[in-house]
Amino acid sequence: MDMKKHFKLYKSGKNWCVMAIATLGITLGLTGIANADTNTISTPIETTQVQTDASEKVPAQLGDISTNAQTVTENALSAQADSNTSLVTNSNDSNKVGVNKFKTVTSIVDEKASAPVQPQSETVKDGWVKEEKGWTYYTNGTTNTGRAYSYLPTITANGKGTGSNWYLTDNGVVQSGVQQWADTYYDFDPTTYLRVDNNYVQSQWGDWYLFGNDGRILTKVQQWAGTYYYFDPVTYLRVDNDYRQSQWGDWYLFGNDGRILTKVQQWAGTYYYFDPVTYLRVDNDYRQSQWGDWYMFGPDGRIQTGARRWAGSVYYFDPVTYLRVDNGWREGLYFGADGRLVNGGFSTRVINWFLQREGKITYSMYGSRTGADGTADCSGSMTMALRTAGASAPQIIYSTETLHSYLLNNGYYLAYEGRGQEATLQYGDVIIWGKKAASLGGNGHTMVATGSGNNPTVISTCYLTEGQRGTAIQEVNYDWYWNDDNRPYQYVYRLRDQARA
Incomplete structure (x- = not known):
């Protein structure tokens, strides 16, 4: 149913x-x-x-x-x-x-x-994350903006290390290599990303730089690997083959591998000597080279040739070998077994007049002019030096205008005249600056050569110290002096008989 x-x-x-x-x-x-x-x-x-x-x-x-x-x-x-x-x-x-x-x-x-849509859950980045651009530090999904030097968890292979370290980041990305920070430069290790201290490091573009114990890039004279180097203040690069002034004012020579140099060194077409302890250039001294030979270095540090006054005597150094000449004639002068000048007494006596009065004469054109009252000028001093050496009695205290004839009357001849080039001086030469008829007063000057050859020294009563008491007699490098006075017209008078007693 x-x-x-x-x-x-x-x-x-x-x-x-x-x-x-x-x-x-x-x-x-x-x-x-x-x-x-x-x-x-x-x-x-x-x-x-x-x-x-x-x-x-x-x-x-x-x-x-x-x-x-x-x-x-x-x-x-x-x-x-x-x-x-x-x-x-x-x-x-x-x-x-x-x-x-x-x-x-x-x-x-x-x-x-x-029905409400359930959002898919996303992992929020936090801490170090390895990304295509490098290790990046996140805090709740965000990074710092710009550059920051921060104390952050240690970076390891999986980004999770123990403890913390200081890292330089740029928009959160850790930096390595040479980087600019806080108005200078630092280097950060490409493996650990930590700051590099006390090391000479090659940058990411190939150049090498030295970083100090606080990590900052270094310049000027710096000690490294048992010696000293110089780093240019503009480029920060090591300086090779140059003579540079340090941050404390002294000058040093650095070689082709950047290391500071000592003893005999070639530089700027000549040779210099640098002390093995102070590294400073040696002036006015007789020094033994690293290969055993001895050389004379002048007031500007350059190696000397020709006749040179040293330790109260005159020696002669060969222009080719730079070595002292013993038992030989040079420029009409004879040098003995110990290298000292044997004859040449007249020129030596002229020079000695000035040497004996160093530190005692004040410059003046209005006093005795001869040093009799403690003041003198250049031509008055030269008159008395020549007379003391054995020249004829002067009729007057000569000026730079009238001194020419006095020299010619006492065994000198004119060896050079002009202003187009530096004169080649010999020991005992008397030099007068200022063209005749235009050399009176401050327009003229006279001096005597205490050396010869390359860049000799001269001595005179001068105004280099601007009248400072007791400092009128000065022995200086001739080339410097002549250029400093705007290369005046010059006359060089030389003894006909250099061995004159």
Whole structure:
């Protein structure tokens, strides 16, 4: 026996309602009786009471009669009538209370659409992260902006080390190699990224630089690897083959490997000697070279040739070998077995007049002019020096204008005249500056050569110390003196008999 349901629409007031009528049918040929399930809709739906309209017929369902009727609203009926809506039942839930077995596809889609979207979780970067641009330090997903020197966790292969260190970062990315920071430069190790101290390091562009014990790049004279070097204050590069002034004012020579040099060294077309202890240039001294020979170095440090005054005597140094000449004649003078000048007494006596009065004469053109009262000028001094050496008695105290004739009358001849080049002087030469008829007063000057050859010395009573008491007699380098006085016109007088007694 089957129970069938038939639905009948009818109108109750303004509402359309449906009535389910159950009919009981007998099916022939069945050997058993089947009990139909009665489906009860428990989902609460707002309804109105249904009244039966007898004029409306309800189609009978096979084998089913029921007096239970279910009402739905007009809106629900319209939804069932929609051709795009299907009834969905869940047979597994047919016996469950409170389950709506008539959900539409539309309602399922609406439920999914209205459900909140769960965001996918992302890992927030924190600490050191190895990225294509290098190790980058994050704090809660962000990095520092610009450059910063910060105390951060130690970087290791996996970015997680123990302890902390100081690192230079640029927008969070750790820096290595030579980097500018705090108005100077530092170097950071490319493996550890730590600051490099006390080391000579090659930069990422190939040049080498020295960094100090505080990491800063170093300049000028610096000690490194057991010696000293000089680093240019502008380029920071090591200086090779140059004579440079240190940060404390002294000058030093640096070789082709940058190391500071000592003993005899070639520089600027000549030779100098640098003390092995102080590294300073040696002036006015007789020194032994690193290969054993002895050489004389003058007031400007240059190696000396020709006649030179040293330790109270005059010696002669060969212009080619630079060695002292023993037992030989040079420039009309004879030098003995110990190298000292044997003859040449006249020139020596002229020079000695000045040497004996060093530190005692004050410059003046208005006193005795000869040193008799402690003051003198250049020509008055020369007059008395020549007379003391053995020249004829002077008729007057000569000036630079009248001194020419006195020299010619006492065994001298004019060896050179002009201003276009430096004169080649010999020991004992008397020099007068200032063209004749224009050399009176401060326009002229006279001196005597205390040496010869390359860059000799001269001695005179002069105004180099601007009248300072007791300092009028000065022995200076001739080349410097002549250039310092704007290369005046010069006359060089030389003894005809250098060996004159």
